[in-house]
Amino acid sequence: MRVAIAGAGAVGRSVATELIENGHxxxxxxxxxxxxxxxAVPGAQWLLADACEMSSLEEARLDTCDVxxxxxxxxxxxxxxxxxxxxxxAVPRTVGRVNHPSNEWLFGESWGVDVAVSTPRLxxxxxxxxxAVGDLVRLFTFRQSDTNLVELTMPDHxxxxxxxxxxxxxxxxxxLVAILRDTSILTPDRDxxxxxxxxxxxxxxxxxxxxxxxxxxxxx
Numbered sequence: 725m726r727v728a729i730a731g732a733g734a735v736g737r738s739v740a741t742e743l744i745e746n747g748h749x750x751x752x753x754x755x756x757x758x759x760x761x762x763x764a765v766p767g768a769q770w771l772l773a774d775a776c777e778m779s780s781l782e783e784a785r786l787d788t789c790d791v792x793x794x795x796x797x798x799x800x801x802x803x804x805x806x807x808x809x810x811x812x813x814a815v816p817r818t819v820g821r822v823n824h825p826s827n828e829w830l831f832g833e834s835w836g837v838d839v840a841v842s843t844p845r846l847x848x849x850x851x852x853x854x855x856a857v858g859d860l861v862r863l864f865t866f867r868q869s870d871t872n873l874v875e876l877t878m879p880d881h882x883x884x885x886x887x888x889x890x891x892x893x894x895x896x897x898x899x900l901v902a903i904l905r906d907t908s909i910l911t912p913d914r915d916x917x918x919x920x921x922x923x924x925x926x927x928x929x930x931x932x933x934x935x936x937x938x939x940x941x942x943x944x
Contacts, residue, residue, distance in 0.1 A: 725749070728789045728815075730775035730805045731796035732759040735821065739793060740765045751784055776804045778812065786813040793819045794837075799827045803835045810836030839866070860937040871929055878922045879941050890914035897929035898936045 725748045729736045732754035740750045744767040754760060755774040762770050773780035775794075786792065792809035794802035802820045809815040820831045822842035831840035864873040878885060884892055889900065889912050903910040904923035910916065918924075928936060 725790045726788055727751070727791045727793060728753060728784055728786060728809075729793045729795055730754075730801070731794065731821070732756075732761070732770070733795070733797060736793075736795040737761075737765050739795060740768050744768060751789075753780065753784055776801055776808070778808065781808060781813060786815060789813075789815050791815065791817045791819065793821075795821045797823055799823050799830070803830060803837070806831075807836040810838075859941070860933055862933075866927075871927055872933070874926050874928055874933060874936075876924050876926075876937065876940055878918055878920055878924065880920045882918075882920070882941050884918050884940060885920050886917055888914065889916050889918065892918070893939070895928070895932040895935040895939070897932040899927045901925050901927055 727743055727748055728751045729740055730753045732740075732752040736752060736754070740752055743750050744765065749769075750765070750767070751769040751771060752765065753771045753773055753775045755772070757772060760770050760772050762768075771780070771784055773783060775781065775784075775796075786809055789809075792806065792813075792815045794805040794809075796802055796805075799822065802822075806818045806820045809818050817838050818836055819839045819841060820835075820837040822828050822831055822840050825842060828840060828842050831837045831842075859876070861875045862872050863875055866872070894900065900912040902925040903912060903916070903918075904925070905919065905921070924940070926936065
């Protein structure tokens with residue numbers, strides 16, 4: 725897979741390193757000469773250019789990329805880059821970094837963003853996930869499909885403790901994808917029984933979240 729990353733700061737370089745280690749081809753683009761540090765990510769291609777300019781993206785051969793990641797520290801730039809990548813170069817997947825939470829609502833289909841990554845929101849979700857038992861915590865939003873990755877830790881009082889997964893009347897738009905139990909990641913096999921303290925991961929529609937929370941951890 726060929727991936728272009730706009731923004732060769734600490735975030736862009738870290739993402740590039742991970743992708744290269746996983747066998748992908750990465751191009752880092754930055755308009756600041758001081759950010760072009762080929763020794764920092766030796767396996768990447770580098771381009772000194774402004775990724776907000778059409779000519780720069782043409783030079784980067786963006787039309788041959790599978791993914792465009794906008795990882796600059798400027799939300800306006802990340803939106804412009806995502807929009808150009810999607811509308812002018814038909815890049816199949818765009819990922820936009822959200823620097824300021826107040827701008828998160830902009831990072832959607834209208835600006836060509838397939839996946840928005842908001843570090844403040846993600847950190848807050850991880851804090852909630854670590855301390856909340858019996859509360860549904862939204863970890864990630866898939867904007868194109870209006871679905872979310874959510875987590876709920878089974879409380880002791882849940883009526884479904886000891887119930888086989890196949891016997892649970894799950895909401896139709898909620899899919900159990902994994903169970904975290906102690907230090908293990910378990911598949912949601914039909915005959916597996918739910919236990920107190922299980923961390924359940926779901927992909928679910930937004931309007932099914934309340935029914936899911938009520939089913940697994942009813943209040944009162």
